[in-house]
Amino acid sequence: MDEGIMCIRKVKTIDVPTNAMQSFHPHGYHLVMFKLDPVLFAIDKILEVELLFDNA
DSSP: BBBBBBBOOOOOOOOEEEEEEOOOOOSOOOOOOOOOGGGGGSSSSSOOOOOOOOOO
């Protein structure tokens, strides 16, 4: 938050310590995807996403 205003900033990585958990939710970390093909949403409203982890 910047002076009471929510702001979005792009991050390339999120470090999660060993045996810790990181949740993604509104008003916290969340996934934003850009330039998606609208055809992806023509069939269902749910899009399956695969996350890849280094050193997991």
